[in-house]
Amino acid sequence: MxxxxxxxxxYFVIPVFVLVAFNAAIPLMTVVNYSFQETFGNNVFAWExxxxxxxxxxxxxxxxxxxxxxAFTFIILLIQIPLGIAIALTMPKKGWGVPVCLxxxxxxxxIPWNVVGAxxxxxxxxxxxxxxxxxxxxxxxxxxxxxxxxxWFTTILMxxxxxxxxxxxxxxxxxxxxxxxxxxAAEIDGASRWATFRYIELPKMKKVLTLAILLRFxxxxxxxxxxxxxxxxxxxxTTAFLSIDLVKMALGQFDLGPAAAMSLIYFFIVLLVCxxxxxxxxxxxxxx
Amino acid sequence: MSLELKNxxxxxxxxxxxxxxxxxxxxxxxxxxxxSTLAGKTxxxxxxxxxxxxxxxxIWFDGKDVTGMKVQKRNCSMVYQQFINYxxxxxxxxxxxxxxxxxxxxxEIKQRVGKVAELLKLSAMLNKKPDELSGGQQQxxxxxxxxVKDSDLILLDEPLANxxxxxxxxxxxxxxxxxxxxDCIVIYATTEPSDALMIGGNTATLxxxxxxxxxxxxDVYNKPENLISAKVFSDPPMNIAEITKSGDNCKFTxxxxxWKSSAKIKDGTYKIGIRPHNITTYKEGNNSVxxxxxxxxxxxxxxxxxxxxxxxxxxWVSLSNGTQQKNVxxxxxxxxxxxxxxxFDQNNRLVNNG
Numbered sequence: 001m002x003x004x005x006x007x008x009x010x011y012f013v014i015p016v017f018v019l020v021a022f023n024a025a026i027p028l029m030t031v032v033n034y035s036f037q038e039t040f041g042n043n044v045f046a047w048e049x050x051x052x053x054x055x056x057x058x059x060x061x062x063x064x065x066x067x068x069x070x071a072f073t074f075i076i077l078l079i080q081i082p083l084g085i086a087i088a089l090t091m092p093k094k095g096w097g098v099p100v101c102l103x104x105x106x107x108x109x110x111i112p113w114n115v116v117g118a119x120x121x122x123x124x125x126x127x128x129x130x131x132x133x134x135x136x137x138x139x140x141x142x143x144x145x146x147x148x149x150x151x152w153f154t155t156i157l158m159x160x161x162x163x164x165x166x167x168x169x170x171x172x173x174x175x176x177x178x179x180x181x182x183x184x185a186a187e188i189d190g191a192s193r194w195a196t197f198r199y200i201e202l203p204k205m206k207k208v209l210t211l212a213i214l215l216r217f218x219x220x221x222x223x224x225x226x227x228x229x230x231x232x233x234x235x236x237x238t239t240a241f242l243s244i245d246l247v248k249m250a251l252g253q254f255d256l257g258p259a260a261a262m263s264l265i266y267f268f269i270v271l272l273v274c275x276x277x278x279x280x281x282x283x284x285x286x287x288x
Numbered sequence: 289m290s291l292e293l294k295n296x297x298x299x300x301x302x303x304x305x306x307x308x309x310x311x312x313x314x315x316x317x318x319x320x321x322x323x324s325t326l327a328g329k330t331x332x333x334x335x336x337x338x339x340x341x342x343x344x345x346x347i348w349f350d351g352k353d354v355t356g357m358k359v360q361k362r363n364c365s366m367v368y369q370q371f372i373n374y375x376x377x378x379x380x381x382x383x384x385x386x387x388x389x390x391x392x393x394x395x396e397i398k399q400r401v402g403k404v405a406e407l408l409k410l411s412a413m414l415n416k417k418p419d420e421l422s423g424g425q426q427q428x429x430x431x432x433x434x435x436v437k438d439s440d441l442i443l444l445d446e447p448l449a450n451x452x453x454x455x456x457x458x459x460x461x462x463x464x465x466x467x468x469x470x471d472c473i474v475i476y477a478t479t480e481p482s483d484a485l486m487i488g489g490n491t492a493t494l495x496x497x498x499x500x501x502x503x504x505x506x507d508v509y510n511k512p513e514n515l516i517s518a519k520v521f522s523d524p525p526m527n528i529a530e531i532t533k534s535g536d537n538c539k540f541t542x543x544x545x546x547w548k549s550s551a552k553i554k555d556g557t558y559k560i561g562i563r564p565h566n567i568t569t570y571k572e573g574n575n576s577v578x579x580x581x582x583x584x585x586x587x588x589x590x591x592x593x594x595x596x597x598x599x600x601x602x603x604w605v606s607l608s609n610g611t612q613q614k615n616v617x618x619x620x621x622x623x624x625x626x627x628x629x630x631x632f633d634q635n636n637r638l639v640n641n642g
Contacts, residue, residue, distance in 0.1 A: 181368040184339050189386045189433075190360040203375040 034260035052261035062262065064237070065245040066269075072152075072241055073220045076159050080216055081209070083160070084167025089197070091172055102172075105165045117229025120158040124230075144231065148238035151231050155239055158226060163219070167212045174208035175201060210281050214274065221270055242266055289315040289350045291336060291441060291473050296345035298331055298497075305331045307498045308345065313473050313490075318464060320484040320505060321477040323494030323520055329477035332494070333443045336475065338362045350440070364441035365434035369449045371426035373418040379405075379429050380414040386437045404436045407466065424455035435466065442467070444476045448483070460486055481523045485509060493520040515636035518561050524594060527562045527604040538626075542600045547577040547626045551640035558639065561630040567606035569595070569614075573625040581606075581622050586614045597622065 035052055037045040056062050091101045111119075126132035126143045135142040144150040178201065186196045224243040227233065233240035233248065240248065246266065250259035291313045298306035306328050313319050321329045334340035335347065338359040346355045354362060365386070373382045381388075383401045392400075405411045408428040418426050427447060434442055444463075448456045464487055467474045476487060484491045484505055491509075492502040493516075501508055501517040512518035519526050530541040533556060538549045541557070566572075567579070581597030581604070588594075593612040596605050597620070606622050614620055631640040 179370055179372075181370055181372050184334075184359075184366065185368070185372045187339065187359050188337065188364065188366050190389050191385075195389070199374045199377065 031260045031263050034256050035264055036257075038257050048257060052257045053265070056258055056262045056265060061237075061245070062265075065240055065242050068238075068240065069221060069242045072156070072159075072223070073217060075156055076163070076220050077213060077216055079156070079160050080164045080167050081213060084164050084212065085171045085205070085209075087164070087168045088171035088175055089201075091168070093176065102169070105168050105172075108162050108165050109169075111162070113225035114229050116158065116162050117226040120154065120161075120226075121230050124154045146235050148235055151235060151239050155227050155230060158230060159220065159223070162226065163216060167216065170208045170212045171205055174205035178204045206284075210277075214277055214281075217277070218270060218274065221273075289440065289471070289473070290348075292348040293336070294346040294348065296332075296335060296342040296347065298328075298335060298340070299343045305497050306335070306342070309499050311492065311499055311502055313475070315473060316471065318467055318474040318476060318487055318489030320487055320489060320491040321475060321494055322479075322481060322484045322491050323477075324479055326496070327494040327520075328497040329494060330445055331497075333366070333445055333475060333477060336441065337364050337366055337443055339366075362441065363437070363439050364443060365437050365439040366443040366445065367427070367430050367434050367447045369446040371418070371423060371430055371450065373426060373429050373433070375418060378415050378417055379410055379421070379432075382418065382429050383410075383414075383432045383436050386433060400436055401432075404432045407435070408432045408462075422455075423451055424459065427451060427459065431466070435470075438470075438472075440472050442472055442474045444474065446477055446479065449479070463487060464489075481509075481521050484521070491521070493517045495520055511638060512561075512630065513638055515559060515561060515632045515638075518630060518632075518638070522561075522563055524564045524605045524607060527564065527567065527602070528559055529562075529602055530557060531560050532557050540602075542602055543579075545577060545579050545624075547575065547624075549626065549629070549631075551629075551631055553631060553639045557634070559632045559634075559636070561632065562604075562624060563628065564594070564605045564607035566625040566628040567604065567622050568608040568625070569593070569606070569612045569620070569622055570608065571623045573627050575626045576623040577626055579622050579624055581620055583614045583616055583618045583620055586612075586616060588613070595620075595622075 033045075036048060036050070038048050039045050087105075091105075092098055108116075121129075123129045124132045124144050126136055126145075132142055132144070141147075142150050144154040182200050182204070183196065186200055191199070222243060223241060224247070227239050227241060228244055228247075231239045233244040237245070243266075246259060246262055249255050249262065293309055293311045295308045295310055296306060297304070297308045309332070321332060323329055331340065335342050338347075338354065338357055338361075341356055346353055348354065349362070374385060377385065380401060383404060384397050387397045387400065401414075402411070405414060408431055410425065410428055410432060413421060413425060418429060421429065427450075431447065434444075448460055451459065460483065463476075474489075476483075478484060488505050490503060491505040493500040493508060493512075495516055500520060501513045508517065509521055512521060515528070519528075531538050532541060533539075533549065533551075533553065535555065536548045536550070537546060539546045579599055581595075581599050583595060583597050584603070585596040586593065588611050590611065591609070593608045593610065593614075594605065595608070595612065595614055596603070598604070629640075630638060633639050
């Protein structure tokens, strides 16, 4: 085949280059720049080498927030994935229930992050919030602004409320793509409901579920707005996840160098986990 | 052992999917349900299997009323057009699955799976997963799953439709052999008349949710009770024209082609059906009659030539052996074998069935 030479095609590519440069490459390089230097403003920089990286990697504060981050992500994945599948399995497959369920399910996804945070903050206030007041009046000593356990409980509940729908919608799409003949075949074999789920539905949903896990991992790992509005990272530092801690360091303490180093480490962790995950996914694909 | 449908009807909302149907299928037979898509083949099979309940009517199996009995209790198996296997089971596990569920012992499972796998030429790939197999092998696995169970009723819903030509031919040849010496009733749904002829056994022609005719496959083909059955059981489509008969002389209403008929039927007007292979570019039989045609389409398949032609209002198809090169628009002579004509009366009933 002969390639046609068409230099005009560059006009279509250049805007993307410019856009990516401005919103990704240039800011990233600025961060890289900060992470290796010390600055006191006025555009005066002093070379520090890998000092900030060493400092962050060895700091207990970073370990703690990284630990909290993994714990949070792990817990919400553990709740949202099974719950999402369970809800998708019970959703109707035809009739008027389908659009109703789909719309109800997508509602939480349409609400802006900070609104979700604010909503749950008010909802959970122990003195006036519906959730907080109810819990206290039935005898629970619940106060998410003062007790770390309650703060975690509320943050997780909020994330489950906000994002389980995504897993539901993806699982529902996966389930709907299974041909009815599979269910009939299982029925003829005399397979139980569990066996049908385990050996037909789950394998057939594998692709969408991997996608759901990946999306929920990345999103929850980078969570900022909702806990920031809800708890502000508190009480103390107990719900200060990586991004909240990072902002505190960069904008609260104005430690630009360490904050930049932390951003890069953060970025590499996300990249690494995604890469590992993607490779596992592809390996599985190649096997089957 | 027999499967009997008594006045079975299936309605969904205001649509009637199956009109009241009575049908009796005997033990050790292969029964073909022949009809185009939406003729009701799949619905009928699902009712037979117990996957679906009839709106009214009864299903009797082995002298017992099984209407409404669940599929799990019926000991039947089904193969679909799509290749349905458990995706993360190996071929062995897939074939073994119906046995494992009912609690058959491991030794016996091993022996039975081995036997069926051998029969379906799957022995070499027992450890592979369905995704690693070709379409033909996937369908063989599904067939093996259906056979391993020793079902009383085996339903095959267009099992060859998704296979490519060569694999289809291969598997179609093997199919009747697979069911020999088996104590079961086999039902095979297809849209293709040639499938029915190759599989033999009995055939039921279906159209729009009605069973038109049921009988031995060759009888249904050679002596269709009526025009609809003849049309369903003809591919390429049957050529139909109106004729008048007086004495021995027959004549088309649309043109002047005449022939002498030995059919013992009264004088009058009839419809005749001519199968495409009874119109050829060469003379066949002792009583062939010439007809002029203008070539519309000419398709050569190597061993056969399909020529679509017009003669006045008639728009017909002919099927000749060998490569008969014809140009589009060309005027040509074709020969009709009048011995093979099917005569239908005004009620579309076959009259020369003697």
